[in-house]
Amino acid sequence: MAQLNNMLALVNVFYEAISNNDAERVEAILKYCRENHCCYYLDLDKAVCVAARNGATTVVEMIILGSRPLPSLIHTDETGKKAIHHAVLNGSLELVKILTRNGSVLNRCDSEGQTPLLLACNCGFTDIVRFLISEGSHVNLSRNHNDERALHIAAGAGHIEVVRVLLEESRANIEIQTLLLQGGMTPLHKAVRNGHLDVVRYLCEKGANVEARDVDNKRPIHMAIDTDAPQILQVLIDNNVDVNATDKFGSSPLHYAIQIKSLEMVKMLLETERVSLNQPNRRGDYPLHLAVARRSEAITLELVKAGCNIHVVSPNHETPLLQAASIGSYVIVDILLRQGANVNAQSNDRLTALHKIQYARCSREESDRIISRLLEFGAYINCQDSRGFTPLHSTACTCVMGQVVPVSSLRILIGAGAKVSHHSPNRNSPLCWLVWNGCFEAARFLVQAGWNLNQEDIN
Template sequence: MATINAELALKAAHSGNLEYFHHYEKTIQGGCHFNDFLSITHKKSGDSLLHIATRNGHLELLQYLYEHSGNLEIANFDGKRPIHEAAQYNQLKCLQYLLDNGAAVDCLKRADWTPLMLACTKKDVEIVKLLLKYGSNPALVNKDGWNSVHIACREDSIDIIQLLLESDSRMIDVRSKNGRTALHTAALNGCMNTVNYILQHSCLSVNEKDSCGTTPLMDAMRMGHLEIAKILIESYQADILVSDNEGRQAIHVASQTGQLEAIRCLIDKYNIDVNTATYSTGITSLHIAAKEGQCETVKLLLSYGADVSKTDCKSRTALDIARGARKQDCIEILVGQGPRNDHID
């Protein structure tokens, strides 16, 4: 009787060693059957031999395994099927084979991701074209409310964005469940081409807010995408003084993440007051930088005249907040900078 070695079978699938499976098939005796191979899965991922063969582009092995099993819809622990693997790893020939043999084109893995959504993360136009040819629906949304267009926008894939929008141009205006738009995604991820494309081809306003009140400009400043921020302000008239739900403006979010060049630009180029406070809590950029332990930002703000004596709605100075957050380096910078309160949060 042939003995199945799961580890060897998984390795054979990974390398595309079809001879290993042919040899096993010839030596089957007694109670062992080839179908026993089809129950083998990776312990951590739940990947079957079909998943592994597809992911690695081993078309002949994929064909062989399918001919013996007749099952292309086997799912791993993440809900992924072989077609997800083909789409995500740009295996065009395997994808064609799966679709030709009836694999479900819009099956969902965990978090409701379709093969098309995964393909849009990889910028492979031919994979996207093939999925669309077989009826994949780019308007489907995942659990967060993103459709395939949003995902392509994150990758700055203009060719794919245009291809997806051929079926319905309104998809670019769809909001996620937390109110975020494709423009937010493009700005946050530094996708200059996509930012321009969206603002030229959609109904979205440059000052769109998500459910937290965040604008695309704030996202660009938060991540230090200064050139995108400048385009939003100078070419599309983004409101640099708009506030989110907590009253924070662009200078506050830039200070939170320590974006020094963005802060310099806001103050030097756009004349933003370094001591601008949020309307909800009265905190300034100096308060925020101190709380986050952004020492270089604290130094920069002080060089621009940040007022160390300015208090928030709880009468706390930046030093008080640094002490409460136990940001020792910031405490040392702020000590001796001028009059202050000594409340500890």
């Protein structure tokens, strides 16, 4: 029992010496155990792994060369890695060489599916990558749990020199894609998505397919815009990318640029003179609709100047002007009206822009300016929607939604000729709505403007 306790104490000292990279003490303990035929107590398989994890090159070499029997280099530690994996992660080419030349298997994976080569590519250790390739590491076959090969990993991490080695010294497949379940991405997709301009430029120079599609039918150009990378977009444009390519939702690069409100990239796409301005996605959204919905005045103006159709309609028959009125944007309404938008266009429920602005969530001043502008361009003041409501009815109706009815809006409408009438498609008149919802100032104004109280149903 005393001898066992002494050996356990010696083992603790041994591993402490490894952790401290104390080569002298490690050598002394190894010598003692060899002479006393008790090396098996030290668990040298584990010891090599611990030493490699600590980057202790001298200690690893000492254990390998000074132990009988030789330690196994396929031992996996509690982190799921072998000694060779730790050697790579420490960036020690010398240690990698020692382990390789003493029997480490180069294409063994760790618990995450990473081979030594894949780890080296991720870390950007060009010298280790070059050595592992020369020793026979699989460049196109080895893959991690995300189905990424060496080139995917290096490109995604932005390690341009590693990418060069893989393509120029090992014939890595530049078009290889991950499984569809893992995204279906090429190395170019990875580089673009992570914003590595130099890698993107190099891959394009080497002939990477700029039209490759991932599982969502996205091409590199979609990812470049989605990650707000105008320089990468320019590289792709310079390589004759299809600027009208669509993803699985039918969205084009122009849709993407508008979605993130990037005026710079919208201009870049327009400058190619190849962009389809009137191409809807599968939801029926045209680029102009999207620009209006995003309240992007500058992009709306650019699209209009470029010649897009301002009369396009969405699936619910809304024109860009109707949409602009719905969100309460005076500037966009003004842009569209000046370009000839139909001020009296109606949606499926026969709402005009003059109806829409009454429900818009914008300031009273903005709303009044839009109402006045619509009237200047000939909006029908007494046009009825599918419920029989006029714009005046719609203004009064907003009190039902908990909004304060602006007297200023009523004044503009009545001043422009809106009929002050109790008539409504249901029993209750707009005046009733105002009174019941506490909008007494607006109700008083309607009465003063000539509302006939004798026609109200007091029952």
